[in-house]
Ligand SMILES: Nc1ncnc2c1ncn2[C@@H]1O[C@H](COP(=O)(O)OP(=O)(O)OP(=O)(O)O)[C@@H](O)[C@H]1O
């Protein structure tokens with residue numbers, strides 16, 4: 001796999017690790033980086049938490065057949081990993097290059113590429129089924145379109161024909177975060193699999209596994225912090241762990257992890273909510289000013305504010321909660337559109353003040 | 364050379380604020396490898412300073428020998444060929460660029476140029492550093508497509524290239540990119556920290572700072588270190604030796620916004636609107652970003668308003684700024700806000716004073 005890079009190069013970088021380090025530690029570090037920053041599970045069966053797709057693909061390995069596939073779900077849940085793993089397991093290193101075309105958003109996938117490169121690849125006929133070097137080598141090719149949600153509608157439309165015409169000799173794997181960005185005619189031709197955010201339990205297991213191999217020590221509290229701050233995204237958890245280990249040595253505490261993750265401390269959001277409760281606009285404005293100066297991401301403030309509002313005590317009525325949540329939802333969308341963080345947070349503050357003091361909602 | 368550049372700390376050990384972050388960064392790169400990094404935080408908080416110092420920490424003195432180039436590329440975009448131009452800043456081991464400068468063609472910069480740069484492993488005679496660094500500025504201004512295009516590049520070529528991304532507003536960076544980086548928050552320095560930096564510079568320049576003078580500058584800086592240092596230098600040019608009550612003048616454009624706000628409070632009519640429009644246009648022509656104008660205008664209005672009106676007015680500011688993002692001509696949306704404000708304020712005046 002081109003992606004894993006050349007292990008020699010990675011190791012080479014480590015030859016010069018400072019001599020003060022104990023020999024044993026040096027070795028561990030090398031392993032850590034080979035295993036985790038440059039590699040991913042190479043076999044479908046090692047993909048955690050996505051039982052359904054693993055079951056179907058394991059079956060594929062036996063029957064050497066599969067439908068078109070659509071993988072969707074949030075970042076770092078194993079979509080790319082799974083697609084690359086099955087492609088490798090089906091064809092092995094020899095045939096991989098000639099049988100698998102991987103295109104992602106870093107490649108131009110405009111309508112022209114669909115009409116030429118993709119079509120040409122899809123059209124090539126391939127030999128019949130015969131096992132080779134222990135790999136099933138089915139008689140089709142695979143085109144992996146990673147990050148397919150960034151393809152234009154035109155380009156997706158142009159794909160319909162290609163998919164249909166060459167379905168005997170080509171299977172498409174679409175991968176995306178948002179299934180709604182894939183046009184219906186494409187989606188309906190695929191077996192769809194939703195990749196779930198990894199549950200805390202699975203996350204904990206994977207993390208413990210890594211810690212074990214790398215000789216890192218993580219207390220119970222740190223462990224649960226790590227799985228909760230990475231919100232089901234294993235890639236993120238690994239990055240935090242790696243950075244935490246680098247910064248704070250082989251024993252990592254919960255606080256270290258919070259430091260590297262940049263989550264907003266709960267007090268900050270609580271202070272904003274209390275300021276709004278006071279009904280005094282100027283106080284709330286000050287809090288917003290401070291949040292922006294501290295550089296906390298507004299999108300995350302909104303998320304955490306949501307938790308606080310939903311759990312707020314009896315002095316807040318359900319109607320009020322609903323009202324605020326509606327405003328939070330709208331703000332979330334505006335932030336995605338690229339609206340200014342300060343103004344949006346100020347608007348949220350204004351809305352909460354008005355709601356809690358039962359002022360008119362609409363202007 | 365301006366003081367902001369002259370007194371930019373050159374190494375991670377010499378920073379005056381963000382010392383803890385600097386030390387952490389140092390540890391992060393001691394083993395010659397580091398994850399992709401995303402620096403985010405308000406303007407003038409010291410992101411670039413840390414990035415430059417970090418590069419020096421990784422690559423040594425060679426990182427300081429940079430050359431600025433205006434480069435152009437021909438990119439094949441299907442049916443036509445695009446000419447792309449960008450300014451790059453590069454040393455032997457790193458390249459810095461601002462892909463969002465290419466406007467709506469930023470996607471091609473990422474797909475063609477950045478990918479190409481990331482692919483090629485630097486050849487080093489000593490076989491020492493197996494990777495190079497790409498510094499991308501203002502990634503929050505990149506289009507969605509361009510951000511998507513970065514994702515796999517970050518994974519695929521991670522053995523030959525590290526990305527350091529820099530932005531003000533991390534909410535505008537997609538989750539998928541944030542998930543691939545270590546996110547480093549650079550908060551705006553506190554007023555005390557700013558005072559410390561100002562005192563340091565004053566000492567180097569052998570200036571006498573009257574009691575409380577640095578604190579006054581810091582207070583007016585809105586926690587932007589750059590702004591504070593610029594103010595200090597302006598004061599130095601205007602009047603030295605400093606006097607205890609010396610005026611720290613705001614920027615020209617800010618004074619102009621004060622004028623606009625005053626106009627809006629004074630007269631609410633089509634004629635008033637027309638006048639304000641001319642002034643807003645003037646600011647836009649002078650390259651003050653529209654959202655900055657709108658925010659400043661809101662800031663000035665809020666100072667002058669009744670509490671209930673504040674709640675309403677800030678709602679509309681947020682509303683029109685969002686529309687401005689989606690639309691094309693900023694002036695329309697600022698003008699709409701002004702008109703909305705005038706109508707709200709006029710109604711208020713009528714209902715209170717008849
Ligand atoms: N379900 C999983 N089982 C095992 N490892 C996983 C799983 N999900 C993620 N990982 C780990 O996280 C890293 C990132 O996963 P991957 O690239 O497959 O994510 P993705 O779903 O394609 O995300 P994105 O939408 O951001 O592209 C992998 O290198 C792998 O080590």
Ligand SMILES: Nc1ncnc2c1ncn2[C@@H]1O[C@H](COP(=O)(O)OP(=O)(O)OP(=O)(O)O)[C@@H](O)[C@H]1O
Nearest residue numbers: 367371378379380406407408409410411412588589
């Ligand atoms: N850690 C520091 N210690 C002392 N002075 C600093 C430090 N960081 C920044 N400065 C001063 O503040 C000025 C502004 O910092 P810098 O250019 O790094 O800001 P920035 O965060 O990149 O801002 P922007 O987002 O507007 O580009 C620098 O020119 C330097 O003089």
Ligand SMILES: [Mg+2]
Nearest residue numbers: 079080081146
């Ligand atoms: Mg992926």
Ligand SMILES: [Mg+2]
Nearest residue numbers: 407410411412
């Ligand atoms: Mg900068």
